[in-house]
Amino acid sequence: MRAISIVILSVVGLAMPVAAQDCSFSAFDKAAKKGERLTVAFFGASLTWGACASDQSRTSYRARIAEKLQEKYPEAHFTFIDGAIGGTRSNLGVFRLQRDCLKYKPDLVFLDFSANDNIYSDDPETLAAYESLVRRIITEGKAALVQVIFPFPWDYNPGRTLEKMRGRTAHLKIAEAYHVPVGDAVLHIKKLVDTDRNTIDKIWEYYTDLSNGHPGDYGYQVFADVAWQAFQKGISENMTCTPPAKMLNKDIYMTWSRNRLSQLRALPKGWKVTYPSITSAWYDAYMPRWLDDVVSAKNMDVKKDKKTKETITNKLLVEPLIVKFKAESVLIFGEETIKSGKYEAFVDGKPCTWSRKKKTIFDASSKRFGGNCQHYQLLMTDLDPNTIHTLEIRPILSKDEAQELRIESICLAGGEAGVLER
Numbered sequence: 001m002r003a004i005s006i007v008i009l010s011v012v013g014l015a016m017p018v019a020a021q022d023c024s025f026s027a028f029d030k031a032a033k034k035g036e037r038l039t040v041a042f043f044g045a046s047l048t049w050g051a052c053a054s055d056q057s058r059t060s061y062r063a064r065i066a067e068k069l070q071e072k073y074p075e076a077h078f079t080f081i082d083g084a085i086g087g088t089r090s091n092l093g094v095f096r097l098q099r100d101c102l103k104y105k106p107d108l109v110f111l112d113f114s115a116n117d118n119i120y121s122d123d124p125e126t127l128a129a130y131e132s133l134v135r136r137i138i139t140e141g142k143a144a145l146v147q148v149i150f151p152f153p154w155d156y157n158p159g160r161t162l163e164k165m166r167g168r169t170a171h172l173k174i175a176e177a178y179h180v181p182v183g184d185a186v187l188h189i190k191k192l193v194d195t196d197r198n199t200i201d202k203i204w205e206y207y208t209d210l211s212n213g214h215p216g217d218y219g220y221q222v223f224a225d226v227a228w229q230a231f232q233k234g235i236s237e238n239m240t241c242t243p244p245a246k247m248l249n250k251d252i253y254m255t256w257s258r259n260r261l262s263q264l265r266a267l268p269k270g271w272k273v274t275y276p277s278i279t280s281a282w283y284d285a286y287m288p289r290w291l292d293d294v295v296s297a298k299n300m301d302v303k304k305d306k307k308t309k310e311t312i313t314n315k316l317l318v319e320p321l322i323v324k325f326k327a328e329s330v331l332i333f334g335e336e337t338i339k340s341g342k343y344e345a346f347v348d349g350k351p352c353t354w355s356r357k358k359k360t361i362f363d364a365s366s367k368r369f370g371g372n373c374q375h376y377q378l379l380m381t382d383l384d385p386n387t388i389h390t391l392e393i394r395p396i397l398s399k400d401e402a403q404e405l406r407i408e409s410i411c412l413a414g415g416e417a418g419v420l421e422r
Helices: 025-033 061-072 090-100 124-139 166-178 185-195 199-203 217-236
Strands: 012-014 037-044 077-084 108-111 144-149 182-184 256-260 271-274 294-298 300-304 311-315 321-326 329-336 342-347 373-380 389-396 404-413
Touching: 025 037, 025 144, 025 217, 037 061, 037 090, 061 077, 061 217, 090 124, 090 256, 090 329, 090 404, 108 124, 124 144, 124 166, 144 166, 144 185, 144 217, 166 182, 182 185, 182 217, 185 199, 185 217, 199 217, 321 404, 329 389, 342 373, 389 404
Parallel strands: 037 077, 037 108, 108 144, 144 182
Antiparallel strands: 012 256, 256 404, 271 294, 294 404, 300 311, 321 389, 329 373, 329 404, 342 389
8 A cells, every 4th residue: 555644734732831720629619609600520431421320310420429519509500521431541531631621611520540540550651641630630720629549349359459559559649749639439448348248249230250340320329429528528628739849750741732633634545534423332432522523544435326226336545644743652542433444553663562462453343342432542652752753554454345444633742742744
C-alpha cells in the first residue's frame, strides 16, 4: 500500500496553569443552602456509570449521591453530569476531561478510575495520568473534588492485602497532597468482609469466580455511602482542595492535545469522515456521546442493485495513515464495531506493541461484546519530546468480507504535544 502524509489543521491543547485556584467545600455547601444552581460531575469508568445496577439512572452510586444531595439541599438547583465510559482508564480520561467534564463548569466532581487503573500497580505513567486529572479539576475546573476508590470482589481473595495495593496507596497520597477527601470503599468493605464473608455475595450479587466484578444495587448503595461520607468530611473539616507547588508524579499529562482526524487537509485513499455508530453494546459505550465524528477506513463497498437485487462488491484501496508529531506519549481514540478489523501501528518505524508478549497486531473488533463500543490504545510512551516523530497506522482488513477501521483522534501528551505540518 502506498503511504500518504497528512496534516491536521486544528489541535485542542492545554498547558499547565500558572496559578492555582482554591476549591472550598464550605463554598459549595453555602451556595447549595442558598438555593443556587450547581453542577455536579461524575467522571470515571463502569463503576461510575453503574454497570449491573438495575437502573443506572436510579440505583448507581452516582444516582444515589444525586439523591442524597437533593435531600440535603432541597432548595438547590442541581445539574448532574455522567462522564463515565466503562473499560477505560485515566490515560484516556486525560483527553476526555475537558470535553466530557470541565466544559460543564462543575462545582463538584467525583473522580473514579482507581479500580481500572489497577489498585495493585504503581505504574509511573498511569499515576502521572491520574494525578493530572486531580490537578486539572482543581486548577482549571476550579471545582471541589472527591476521589473515590472502589474495589472489585477479587480484591478480597486470601493474600490480597492493603499493603499490596500500591496503586491505592499512591492515590491516597495524591489525595493528601491536594487536600482532597477520599471515599475509600476498599477499606470500608474490607472491615465488613472481615466481620462477615457473606458481604461479598451481598455487594456483588452477580459475581462468579469467572465473570462479572460489578456490584448490584446494594453494592452501589455501599459505594455511595462511602463517597457521601467523604463529601461530608470535606464540609465538616472545611476542606479546600489545593494543589502542591510540584506534582508527586511526572507532569507529562499536564500538556496534552486531542487531534481530530476529520480536520485533515486531505485523507488517505480509502478513508472518509463519517458519524459515530448509533447503536452500542451498552449505553456508556454509545459513542455519539463521546466522539464528535470519526474517520473510517473501508476495504469495500457492498450494495444491492435496485433492479436485479444482486449484491455488488466494490473493493477499495486503503492507504496507511501517517502523522508527524512532537510529544512523549501517543494514544489513539475511536470506536470498535462488529465490522471493525485489525491494524498495526508504528512510531519512527518501530512497531507498537501490547501485552506482555509484545504483540504487534491490534484488534478493533467489538464482536466479543455483541455491539459497538469505544476503542482506545496507548501506542507508545517515553518518546523524546524534542524530536519529530512519525506515527503510521496500517489497517489490516479482510480480503473476503467488508471491514473497517474507525478513529476519531490522535491524542498526544508531554512536550509540545502537537502534530506538525509537512
